[in-house]
Amino acid sequence: MADRSFTTIENHWITLKDGTRLAARIWMPDGADRDPVPAVFEFLPYRKRDGTSPRDESTYPVFAAAGIAGVRVDIRGSGESSGIIDGEYTELELANACELIAWIAAQPWSNGSVGMMGISWGGFNCLQVAALKPPALKAVISIASTVDRYNDDIHYKNGCHLSAQLSWAATMLGYQSRSPDPAIVGGDWRDMWLQRLEQEPFFMEEWLEHQRRDDFWRHGSICEDFAGFDIPALVVAGWADGYRNTPLLAVEGLGEKAKALIGPWVHKYPHFAWPKPRADFHGEAIAWWNRWLRGERNGADSMPSVRAYILDSIKPATRRDFDPGFWIAKREWQQPDMQCFYVEQFGTLMDGMPIPHAPEHPVYLRSPLDTGTASGEWFTLKPDAEMAIDQRVDDAGSLTFQTAPLTEDHDYLGRPVVKLTLRCDAETANLCARLVDIHPDGTATRVSFGVLNLAHRNGNAAPEPLAKGERTTITVTLDACGYRFRKGHRIRLSLSTAYWPMVLPPPEDPGLTIDLASIGLALPRLGAHELIDVKQPDNPDPLPKYVEHAPGSTKRQVVRDLSAGRTRYEIHEDTGLFEHPGTGLSTRQLRKEVWSIAPDDPLSMTGISTWTCDMQRPGWFVRTVAASSISCTATDWIVSASVIAYEGETEIFRKIFQEKRIARDLM
Template sequence: MRTITEFPRRVKTIPTEWITLSDGTRLAATIWLPEDAVENPVPAILEFLPYRRRDGTVLRDRQMHAYFAGHGYAGVRVDMRGSGDSDGVLEDEYLPQEQADAIEVIAWLATQPWCSGSVGMMGISWGGFNSLQVASHRPPALKAIITACSTDDRYADDCHFMGGCLLNNSIAWASTMFAFGAQPPDPEVVGERWRDMWIERLENNPLMAASWISHQHRDNYWKQGSVCEDYSSITAAVYAVGGWADGYSNAIPRMLAGLPGPKKGLIGPWAHAYPHAAYPGPRIGFLQEALRWWDHWLKGIDTGIMDEPMLRAWMQESVRPATTYPERPGRWVAESAWPPRDREPSMLHLSCSGLSGDWQPDAKVIVASSLSTGVTFGEWCPYGLAGELPADQRPDDGRSVCFDTQPLVERIEIFGAPVVTLDISSDKPVAMVAARLEDVAPDGSSTHVSYGLLNLTHRHSHEHPEPLEPGKTYRVKIVLNDIAQAFPNGHRIRLALATSHWPIAWPSPELATLTVSTGESTLSLPVRMPSPLDEALAPFAEPEQAEVEPHVIAKLAGRNRTITEDPMTGETVVTVHRERSSYHLPAIDLAFEAQAEEHYRIREGDPSATSADAKAVWQLSRGEWRVRTETYTRVSCTPQTFEITAAMDAFEGDVRVASRNWQRSIPRLLV
């Protein structure tokens, strides 16, 4: 990574700028802008997050926003209501209030003497979500956005539910937000009122896990903020960015197909991070690419970016299974439109002998997996840290029913969403099916490619699920995650079916046995031939950024994942220890440290013994001032309910200043 210290325009930093909203709430912002911006106004680029600009994202913020400022923009990083040094309480994700606040901030930015009146908005994950949501309101000054690692569908394609199945990442994320919402503002910024602001947050910090688990179907709670409800509401130009290793790549093809206005897509091999700093590599000069986008839409400079293909993606080569890849070999490919025109999928038929291009006589295949199937899969949303990606899938393939092709006689490349169609019946009214697509090498090693989940009660609708009639055969479709992947000759393509995918998804209330009728069951692959557009693509620049905020690392971020199986009890426990980077910021003499641990327990033969718990400890300190929050969330179940237990304790020094406990029992609604 190249660090840039000299820019076309000299940069100044406003460490804290207060933006007062119409209801009197004050939001704290850090602004990087050219020194001469008042004499020569510039467009503004807003990033609007709950992750604490002064100590939480400060290292990343300066590298990016100072870079934009040096090229003639105002980089603006704002703490949302209830986060960091801003007033209020953080009540939930993506609320209408959050969007209204951002609209007011955009209007404020457009009227500043240093702003040209044009505004862009960008962000990764939460900031990518709210960039889309705010754009759907069409604030006049907002001309373009960059949305990275985000989604257009809060129910079907976020960390909470997948195919109508409850994702355990929802519980882990709820624990993280539980901790974020309990942090105080900085006394050096807000003064003596810091403690009153902190106590207000502690007394009103919501149990988001209960809200999310309460809404088990695609109701108005999830529709609000899902821009797929009305793509036509977005008229600003949209650049959608993501990575195949991330949990959020599916939204990019969907938005390219659905958005009516100017749009571009970029999908690399990356996990959940900006492409100039992401793993697996190769990293790219993403900040230069962003400048080309901003220059075109905010300054009216013809950079040629809109003359290039609509979608650029990394075609991944086959690799041996590993939980970490520094780089994924492959090449850039391009599509001028999405979905591609005049491209027919390749259909493979399921049979007792595997997968083939020819129809085979109908047979009945039983699928009844152990509950621990899925333990080798890794994280739902990797961040690029060691140990997050799927390991060799052979152990889980052994717990599944697998359909393999014969060894391929020629190379096959796919790009898009594989689709599994099954004629299937269940002996229980609620059941799930997990479908995994694997690349099987001649030595038998099984590398994960894509997957999809379906709660079979959601076979027709996520909004109005229907119980299964035991013994009745239904035709269902499982849409797997989009992917660009090459399968070499000599390898086999494997479809693995299972009735569990733990600990990614919560199991069904009862053990279910599925029967697949193979006669009309198929795997549809989006096969793609190389295109002349691929060869015409210009290479990306090498990654670069501005100087990082001075800091001293005390501990690097990391993950430690262990799997423990007890053959006496049949219990499998997946433990994930998450270490966030701990560091000291000399400029403000502030030290930050945080860590979390999760346990996912399941017992063979007894879905009611399933549980997930997460605890986190966060600490801020400066001299004798030291605050610490400890949060704990546990979800367990009966066949009829989800049971949530949670606790939060906050300390100033060694004195506990707040303690809260929650107990919630939530009915299971065909989940």
């Protein structure tokens, strides 16, 4: 069938029932007024005009050419939409999404069937909206998302406080501070901008008020009621991203209503993600939409339950453009058979279970608090040092146990589990467990990791202080992985009490006494599977090219000040200055983030993240500078933020979010 011609509507106003006017960009197949079409809806705060325009322009024209309308809407207070954003995935946001779905379905060009998709924020809210069952929503595609907002997002992980929480709060403060485009909103742009600057929230304050898995986090977590979720969901993620658990959790919870696709990728759409190989997302999506929005019997509903790329003995590198491996399919997903290992008396990992009632073999572990600088970002946007690098630097501050060289290949798919018994002289401490591939030359690749705040050992809703000095058995479930350990390699288990800067330290640093005789490692065998091919994109370079006025750059470094006894982890990101050739709008964002800690003092931890966001056309220039910071005492988290706005060289707005102290809750 020949591609259908289409029209791009750069901006269309949709007025909600409460009077808020939202800005939409629409890709409309020609003739839809005579022959109505299905539509795909995406609802984000990331600005259709500039923020997501490259990826939108890589996908929605392809959908439109296949006879599927695309409707990309900015959330209130974002881009050119009026109003003020009120948080992440709020009841208001989800209600607005349901209203927009009904609006789309009622248009004369619509066949009444709507799909919803997105990555990250849009991947989250499409699952959450689907759980509300708006009548016209027939299917979703969710990429790099979560089914559990507390435990698989940028905030907390098994009760540990992730540094990504400050990073993302700073990012959103910077993103939301940007001006609407005068070319769309006209002379009201400055008033809209000032209102936005005055009223935008600092998300970090609200997130820190909820350090347990309470109703705030249960809202929007579809794992609370998998049985009530009845909309087909294609759930996609990459092993190099923080959201790697979601596809398997979705299939386990939703059964045949969900299909999982997991590649080697960072936090990007599969048709332009790194590392390669990529996947033909356009073909996958169009087949999914045609099955559920048009009723085509094309087999999309009978795909294997899980398709996954098994990484084959990857080596860390300064940039990973391609990861060796192979695609497999599981027709039906079942809990894996686990291969068990134990630690024998000399510290070697051996096949089998720990010996019951073996004499206690205590070993004290107190990692330097800067252990973890090889961890990379929690979620990754580029295949460079944002990904985990060679683990030997972190293994130096860890207890490590490894097998003898393997006599055959070992293939795994699923979530590893570590179980052990320990003692602690404080009410809580953090424990990190990493699964590492040791290559014959000694290179160490992180395959998976898990962290646990020991006060959360029995659940995240009601933490329980440790009984000081008493034996406590704990279980750490690591993140999902798909990996082949090659013959001649070694499997290593690394344990540490710190994983900084990814995980912020607890108020005390007592160390742990671990019983080596109790340690058990269970790895999920790949088991029965089919070897498959996953089609790669026809277009190897699908993103549009914009006009470059200044190149981008990135830099990460760890600075250990031996005289002062402090370690700094520094991030510098510059997107470069690029002009959209169709709109003439040029944008640039700069991120500077610095984390600091003394390796022997958990209360010395500080973090500051600053975003500078520029927008310009000839004769018009605006800039915002948003800064957010965190520090701590033994009893409190201390956060503050500021936003400064400039029109040309003139400062026109300044807001200081006063320093706020929020009590630490067993964290």
